[in-house]
Amino acid sequence: MSNVVATQIKSHQRFGGVVPEVASRHHIEQITSCIKDALTQAEVDYDDLSAVAVTYGPGLVGALLIGITAAKAVAWAHQLPLIPVNHLAGHIYAAQLVAPIEFPAMALVVSGGHTELVYMPVENKFEIIGETRDDAAGEAYDKIGRVLGINYPAGKPVDELAHRGQDTFNFPRAMDHDDNFDFSFSGLKSAFINTVHHADQIHEQLNKADLAASFQQAVIDVLSDKTVRALREFPVKQLILAGGVAANKGLRDRLTHDIQRFTNTKLELVPLSLCGDNAAMIGAAGEMLYRHDVRADARLNADPGLEFEWLKQPQQN
Numbered sequence: 001m002s003n004v005v006a007t008q009i010k011s012h013q014r015f016g017g018v019v020p021e022v023a024s025r026h027h028i029e030q031i032t033s034c035i036k037d038a039l040t041q042a043e044v045d046y047d048d049l050s051a052v053a054v055t056y057g058p059g060l061v062g063a064l065l066i067g068i069t070a071a072k073a074v075a076w077a078h079q080l081p082l083i084p085v086n087h088l089a090g091h092i093y094a095a096q097l098v099a100p101i102e103f104p105a106m107a108l109v110v111s112g113g114h115t116e117l118v119y120m121p122v123e124n125k126f127e128i129i130g131e132t133r134d135d136a137a138g139e140a141y142d143k144i145g146r147v148l149g150i151n152y153p154a155g156k157p158v159d160e161l162a163h164r165g166q167d168t169f170n171f172p173r174a175m176d177h178d179d180n181f182d183f184s185f186s187g188l189k190s191a192f193i194n195t196v197h198h199a200d201q202i203h204e205q206l207n208k209a210d211l212a213a214s215f216q217q218a219v220i221d222v223l224s225d226k227t228v229r230a231l232r233e234f235p236v237k238q239l240i241l242a243g244g245v246a247a248n249k250g251l252r253d254r255l256t257h258d259i260q261r262f263t264n265t266k267l268e269l270v271p272l273s274l275c276g277d278n279a280a281m282i283g284a285a286g287e288m289l290y291r292h293d294v295r296a297d298a299r300l301n302a303d304p305g306l307e308f309e310w311l312k313q314p315q316q317n
């Protein structure tokens with residue numbers, strides 16, 4: 001009914017990334033007015049609420065603790081149940097704000113801190129079948145963006161720049177043909193940075209749009225190839241593309257094409273406005289958990305490294 005987002009990107013830009021202490025301070029300053037605005041915009045009062053959902057991980061511990069403390073206070077003061085939500089389940093459940101998720105489902109979660117394929121055989125079961133072994137896709141975008149002189153977060157501007165260039169550099173596609181569903185982006189990031197530094201040393205001007213296009217093509221190739229292969233091994237009704245990097249136009253176009261051409265799976269692209277971090281997606285996951293009777297009490301604590309389970313491999317005889 002409302003989705004209030006307080007952004008603090010400007011405070012972090014001069015550092016080239018999120019500074020945890022600065023993030024915590026901004027959370028303290030903003031949380032009360034965010035809650036007030038959300039209620040006002042939705043035209044509801046505390047009495048109209050059924051529960052309070054809150055992210056308890058993964059993420060920065062200081063920021064998580066502020067959200068958890070605020071949620072506990074509201075839940076206690078208004079005698080409402082408290083529902084603990086995994087941030088990544090939130091990214092995936094942004095899809096539920098468009099249409100009910102159909103199970104079994106698969107999610108490709110690509111964000112600032114994560115790149116993983118999550119298999120969901122039934123509602124409220126999240127099993128990782130593959131993940132990045134080093135950098136997340138969004139992190140790689142932000143780091144190569146810095147080399148191109150683009151401010152944090154660089155994902156969107158690099159995406160736009162890529163659409164004006166060609167894939168001329170042929171950067172590595174790590175693990176593309178490996179027999180697993182894992183990813184690796186640090187080699188690509190290094191190849192990119194080395195190419196730019198080498199050109200700088202010999203005073204050669206490289207075409208920035210071509211650099212961006214070549215980087216983006218390498219990221220998209222691996223993400224799409226691995227996802228298509230995962231869908232062959234785990235046939236599902238629906239693939240959900242979620243997380244901040246799910247806003248990438250090149251990735252959305254490529255997956256739309258490949259999923260239709262190579263699989264029988266329906267693709268659900270999380271709407272652009274719900275790809276980046278927001279509270280509505282946590283509400284959507286919270287509503288699902290509420291139906292499954294998941295509740296937390298006043299002992300709820302932040303879990304910065306909270307993870308989904310790994311899919312158990314079938315027993316070998």
Ligand code: ATP
Pocket residue numbers: 058059087091110111112113114137138139141142153154155156159243244245246247248249275276277
């Ligand atoms: P996590 O969800 O893993 O904890 P996070 O919450 O910091 O990490 P998100 O807010 O989900 O990350 O996503 C932010 C990331 O998405 C940034 O790295 C940003 O550069 C990237 N991003 C945003 N738009 C695009 C785009 N169009 N193309 C590529 N990357 C993008």
Ligand code: FE
Pocket residue numbers: 087091111112244276277
């Ligand atoms: Fe996120």
